[in-house]
Amino acid sequence: MGITESIPTKFTAHDVRNMDKLVKRGIYISRSDIIRTATRNTLIIDLKKETEYDKLVKTMKEKGDFDNLEGKVLSRILLEQKHLSIKDFNMSERKIVRKLIRHPAGLIKTAKGKFYLTGFGDSAARGYIKGLTHAKTLF
Amino acid sequence: MGQFSSPDEQEIFCKVAKVINQKGHLEISAILKFIGSKNHKKDKKYILKFIKLALIEKHRSNTYELSRIGRLIACQDCEWFKKRYKK
Numbered sequence: 423m424g425i426t427e428s429i430p431t432k433f434t435a436h437d438v439r440n441m442d443k444l445v446k447r448g449i450y451i452s453r454s455d456i457i458r459t460a461t462r463n464t465l466i467i468d469l470k471k472e473t474e475y476d477k478l479v480k481t482m483k484e485k486g487d488f489d490n491l492e493g494k495v496l497s498r499i500l501l502e503q504k505h506l507s508i509k510d511f512n513m514s515e516r517k518i519v520r521k522l523i524r525h526p527a528g529l530i531k532t533a534k535g536k537f538y539l540t541g542f543g544d545s546a547a548r549g550y551i552k553g554l555t556h557a558k559t560l561f
Numbered sequence: 562m563g564q565f566s567s568p569d570e571q572e573i574f575c576k577v578a579k580v581i582n583q584k585g586h587l588e589i590s591a592i593l594k595f596i597g598s599k600n601h602k603k604d605k606k607y608i609l610k611f612i613k614l615a616l617i618e619k620h621r622s623n624t625y626e627l628s629r630i631g632r633l634i635a636c637q638d639c640e641w642f643k644k645r646y647k648k
Binding site for chain 2: 474477478481482485487490492493496525526527529540541542545546547548549550552553
């Protein structure tokens with residue numbers, strides 16, 4: 423978000439408490455001043471500092487992790503309420519499912535023709551969803 | 562198989578993921594140095610296991626990087642990735 427863009431009017435309780443402290447000290451004249459200054463400061467800080475998470479998500483975006491079918495298939499197995507079988511996937515997804523079953527980390531296991539996620543599979547699916555959600559806020 | 566066998570193993574994986582995320586491709590000796598390993602033999606064993614599990618992949622120049630699945634797992638399981646916003 424750029425500094426020239428509109429400033430949000432809602433703040434967290436933590437921020438408001440800090441503003442009240444400043445008012446009590448007599449540092450600021452009005453609350454609107456505080457709001458503007460505090461928002462500008464937080465925007466500048468946010469622009470400067472890049473968290474590890476941001477860096478990872480940017481790398482994932484560059485390498486095309488979010489466009490890849492592996493993550494989509496894993497998240498679909500996680501999110502669908504019924505346990506999926508091979509018939510529930512299209513041709514390209516079936517190839518990926520077969521690949522994931524053979525993955526050395528053992529991401530997916532099969533029982534009675536249905537697919538289940540293992541510990542690693544579950545983590546990977548949740549990581550994909552979290553990363554994708556965060557990427558939408560970044561790009 | 563299917564999950565980390567011990568909390569130690571998960572901790573080492575998270576440290577390795579953090580170092581690789583910060584510094585890029587690294588050799589095993591460099592990874593061990595940067596994660597602050599006290600027991601090189603044990604930690605190297607864990608790293609070789611991650612390579613076997615395809616969570617870390619090798620490049621031609623003998624350097625190692627997180628694989629696609631490795632990145633997704635690190636995103637979910639590691640504490641330091643969960644700190645999305647700095648105060």
